Amino acid sequence: MSAKLRPGQTAEIAGPKHAMVFPKPTVVASMIKRAKRPLLVIGSKAPEIVTDDGDLIDYAIKIGKKGKLTIAATGHLIGEFKKRKAKNVYSIPFMNLGDRLRDTDWNGFDGKGHYDLVIFAGSQYYMEWLVLSGLKNFAPNLRTISLGNLYQPNASWAIGTVNHSEWMSILKEIIENLEEKK
Amino acid sequence: MRHIISIQLFNYGRRQRRTLSKKDLNIKIDELESSLGTIKGLEIQIGRITDEEWEEPMGPTPFPSVGTFRDWDKKLLNRYKPFYMPLCDLCCLCTYGKCDLTGDKKGACGIDQKAQQSRIVLLACCIGASTHTAHARHMLNHLLEEFGRDYLLDVALNTNVEAPHIRLVCGYKPKTIGDLEEALDYVETQLVQLTAAAHTGQEGDNLDFESKAFHAGMLDHVAMEIADISQISTLGFPKGVSEAPLAQMGFGSIDTKKAVVMCIGHNVLPSVDIIDYLMEHDLFDKVEIGGLCCTAHDNTRYDNRAKILGPISWQLRYVRSGIPDLVVIDEQCIRLDIVEEAEKIGAPVIATSEKSMMGLPDRTHDDPDAIVADLVSGRQKGVVILEPRKVGEVVVKTAMAVSPKRKEFKEPSKEKLFENMEKCRGCLECVMACPNNLPIMDAVKACAEGDLSLLSELQPLCVGCGRCESACPEDLSIISYMYAASADQCKDECFQVRVGSGAITDVEIREVGRGIVFGEIPGILALVGCANYPKGGGEVAKIAEEFLKRRFIVLATGCSAMDLATTLDEEGQNLYEQYPGVFDAGGLVNVGSCVSNSHITGATIKIANIFAKRPLRANYEEIADYVYNRVGAVGIAWGAMSQKAASIAAGCWRLGIPVIVGPHGSKYRRNLLGRKDKEEDWITLDARTGDDMYIGPVPEHLFYAAETIEEAIVMTAKLSMRPNDTTKGRAVKLSHYIDLSKKYYGTMPDDLELFVRGESDLPFTMKVELLEYLKKKGWEEGKIGMPDPTLLDRMIRRKK
Structure with missing residues (x-):
């Protein structure tokens, strides 16, 4: 367990408040299912992350579809989602997204209200670290989850530092446990 | 009898009535008739002689103080609100602490997290600005001693506005290098005030901290200008692009048969004396002088036989190559373990600045031959010499004597360089320590088994920090392995x-001013700053090429100006060889070193002054208002690393110039982001009528960290739009924005309706397609106004 609490870059130590590590993947799935307005944020490294049947974008699309999540594609990633005909995906720079998430008056991409759970994956480690730090400090009511395989101390919850194969099985299990919402 | 007497009292940073002191007094009598006679146009200023040749009346803000531009800054900060991302949740600056500031907690002094983050931003900007100021002070003091106070400034060909920042900020026109002292005194005084504001129990509001950071940035550009125009004037540097020849860069530019001197840092003075010594003794065929970081640029500006070894990220790699026979350090961006590293290759170190003495003995007053003897024999691994003339002699003599003794180091065997790599434990510490999490461990393991390809591929991506080695429990020399592999x-x-090339000339400004202000030249892109790239320096060349093809004016300085030279086309030519070195559409200009950044912002100021005839003298707000609303300039510091980069950026922000940084730039702890979804944030004044007008989100951000190069490219096109664009100009800019979005995002921009003011803004060839798109978005013709834009009430010509 201690290895899981090690940040993805040696010196990226946060302050006194740091992320809890999920005991098991089913907890992630049930948190997503319980959320009223969840948002999945996919970063620019996603195409480089190889999965069993594609890359992290494919996993993101599955999570988005099964969990009925809105997806925010950061960097220049939107084209990849469009190519794969994913729906409910919005393009936004990572910094802008962080800025809006800390604004309680922001009503989301669809104008229907602020998000209550934001899940991050596929971002540059240190950028995600910083955006999560901004949210930890200035959006105290927002719950955040890091689905990356390197521990993100500034999230509310994180998978923690795990190797690639373990990470992939965790993601698969999360997807399997996300029943399609009606 | 008529008495018209105005009395202006100046203090650095204030223009108000106050208790008189010698330095402050300035009495101006426009006309006085008395029993003694008539006096006209008399101005007496105690402390300095007012320049009588500059007819322009004094503007409203000579020598502005810390709070003078607070209102202007807050206009910008209200539109571009800071998004803070603490790099540390604690404050550990006083003995009350550490204090936990997470969320809504406060420290023992009462500070909150926002204020603490902005305080750190201010401190970074103060450090950066102080560094350039100290550089300028060292430079100016030396040049005053060598050339005298009355040495005339001669900055650029056919140029009257020789010092736009000094004129704009301080309100006077320097004619000699001695005249620069007053501006430098002012900058130093203000920086002390700013640093004091960061003390415990002083400033407490985040936006006031931000305003002070802007002030530090503005001062920084004055200091950089002083440093560069004094050296251009006295040292014979090129005075414009027509005088800038080519120089050579890279490992291959060095003739290793000669004794090799490696100069690291930013201050050219020691190198000048080395070059002078080589010339005086006709030794250029026996000694090679190369430089790393900005000293390298300035060496070649002095004599293009000097070589540019590379950017800051090549420093450790270059030492490990064993090529340098002697290392000279001046100031800034020096690896702090340079003495230890140089000792490993048997190369002595000569430190030449009191700011970077590295624990070495001060031999300034010793006999040069005695110093040489101690260095050549190895009795001393390095020395401090603060007298430049002595530096030249000792460096050349030592390098020539040491070189023949260093054969074993100069060409280290691959066996030696690859030593111990089989000891890799596979612990991943190197990967976790790497700023870019490069797959170092896999590459080292593959290399140990004979496959050099992975390590060789990492070489151009490595920022050269050496953290991997420091983290390695086996002390493996990973940087050496990477070098050896390639x-x-x-x-x-x-x-x-x-x-x-130094400053942009007045003639060049006149020729392109109209095209820039009306948007027909789509923008000025400045590629500046350090080499902390996420994916290597080749990305800088990719950005530059994209905008050169699109006929932007592309300027470069510092490490970025070096890195964009390293990408070659199929014919083996780089961008400097492919594109003309002119300040015009499609031109690529290497402006120079870090301190030359002042000429980039200076060019935008000169556009407002020379092209638009806006008063320059102590008229900062109006000029900034002009630049912000009309000059489509964008800065990209793709590898920004230092505090100097922060203060350079801050100087751009106060002038209203947007700056994009690479992903590592997010570690500056905050972005200044506009909200395009909030129409109320984009209301501006129409200077013709005083009416409020919605202008759309242009430019959308003031300081912005991009996640990928593709994002940075598309954002650059977007940030080049200004409310003043003509319809033709906006159409050109929109066509680039749309084209780049399609190219790099694979899709149309999703916010196009925010930038199209009327059908005439639409690029002709895409009009049908775009109108259909806009219709779906509910776009309305005329919703976005085309005012004579200003943020300043005083610029309104006819108030209702």
């Missing part, structure tokens, strides 16, 4: 770099 290729690398 040494054969490195040794052949020789690139052409156009020598830094």
Whole structure:
């Protein structure tokens, strides 16, 4: 367990408040299912992350579809989602997204209200670290989850530092446990 | 009898009535009739002689103080609100602490997290600005001593506005290098005030901290200008692009048969004396002088026989190559373990600045031959010499004497360089320590089994920080492995770099001013800053090329100006060879070193003054208002690393110039972001009528960290739009924005309706397609106004 609490870059130590590590993947799935307005944020490294049947974008699309999540594609990633005909995906720079998430008056991409759970994956480690730090400090009511395989101390919850194969099985299990919402 | 007497009292940073002191007094009598006679146009200023040749009346803000531009800054900060991302949740600056500031907690002094983050931003900007100011002070003091106070400033060909920042901020026109002292005194005084504001129990509001950071940035550009125009004037540097020849860069540019001197840092003075010594003694065929970081640029500006070894990220790699026979350090961006590293290759170190003495003995007053003897024998691994003339002699004599003794180091065997790599434990510490999490461990393991390809591929991506080695429990020399894996290729690398041209001339400004202000030249892109790239320096060349093809004016300085030389086309030519070195559409200009950044912002100021005839003298707000609303300039510091980069950026922000940084730039702890979804944030005044008008989100951000190069490219096109664009100009800019979005995002921009003011803004060839798109978005013709834009009430010509 201690290895899981090690940040993805040696010196990226946060302050006194740091992320809890999920005991098991089913907890992630049930948190997503319980959320009223969840948002999945996919970063620019996603195409480089190889999965069993594609890359992290494919996993993101599955999570988005099964969990009925809105997806925010950061960097220049939107084209990849469009190519794969994913729906409910919005393009936004990572910094802008962080800025809006800390604004309680922001009503989301669809104008229907602020998000209550934001899940991050596929971002540059240190950028995600910083955006999560901004949210930890200035959006105290927002719950955040890091689905990356390197521990993100500034999230509310994180998978923690795990190797690639373990990470992939965790993601698969999360997807399997996300029943399609009606 | 008529008495018209105005009395202006100046203090640095204030223009108000106050208790008189000698330095403050300025009495101006426009006309006085008395029993003694008539006096007209008399101005007496105690402390300095007012320049009588500059007819322009004094503007409203000479020598502005810390709070003078607070209102202007807050206008910008209200539109571009800071998004803070603490790099540390604690404050540990006083003995009350550490204090936990997470969320809504406060420290023992009462500070909150926002204020703490902005305080750190201010401190970074103060450090950066102080560094350039100290550089300028060292430079100016030396040049005053050598050339005298009355040495005339001669900055650029056919140029009257020789010092736009000094004129704009301080309100006077320097004619000699002695005249620069007053501006430098002012900058130093203000920086002390700013640093004091960061003390415990002083400033407590985040936006006031931000305003002070802007002030530090503005001062920084004055200081950089002083440093560069004094050296241009006295040292014979190029005075514009027509005088800038090509110089050579890279490992392959060095003739290793000669004694090799490696100069690291930013202050050219020691190198000047080394070059002078080589010339005086006709030794250029026996000694090679190369530089790393900005000293390298300025060496080539002095004499283009000097070589640019590379950007800051090549420092450790270059030492490990064993090529340098002697290392000279001046100031800034020096690896702090340089003495230890140089000792490993048997190369002595000569420190030349009191700011970077590195624990070495001060031999300034010793006999040069005695110093040489101690260095050559190895009795001393390095020395401090603060007298430049002595530096030249000791450096050349030592390098020539040491070189023949260093054969074993100069060409280290691959066996030696690859030593111990089989000891890799596979612990991943190197990967976790790497700023870019490069797959170092896999590459080292593969290399140990004979496959050099992975390490060789990492070489151009490595920022050269050496954290991997520091983290390695086996103390493996990973940087040496990377060099060794690609040494054969490195040794052949020789690139052409156009020598830094210095200030943009008045003639060039006149020729392009209209095109820039009306948007017909789509923008000015400045590629500046350090080499902390996420994916190597080649990305800078990719950005530059994209905008050169699109006929932007592309300027470069510092490490970025070096890195964009390293990408070659199929014919083996780099961008300096492919594109003209002119300040015009589609031109690529290497402006010079870090301190030359002042000429980039200076060019935008000169556009407002020379092209638009806006008063320059102590008229900062109006000029900034002009630049912000009309000049489509964007800065990209793709590898920004230092506090100097922060203060350079801050100087751009106060002038309203947006700056994009690479992903590592997010570690500056905050972005200044506009909200395009909030129409109320984008209301501006129409100077013709005083009416409020919605202008759309242009430019959308003031300081912005991009996640990928593709994002940075598309954002650059977007940030080049200004409310003043003509319809033709906006159509050109929109066509680039749309085209780049399609190219890099694979899709149309999703916010196009925010930038189209009327049908005439639409690029002609895409009009039908775009109108259909806009219709779906509910776009309305005329919703976005085309005012004579200003944020300043005083610029309104006819108030209702």
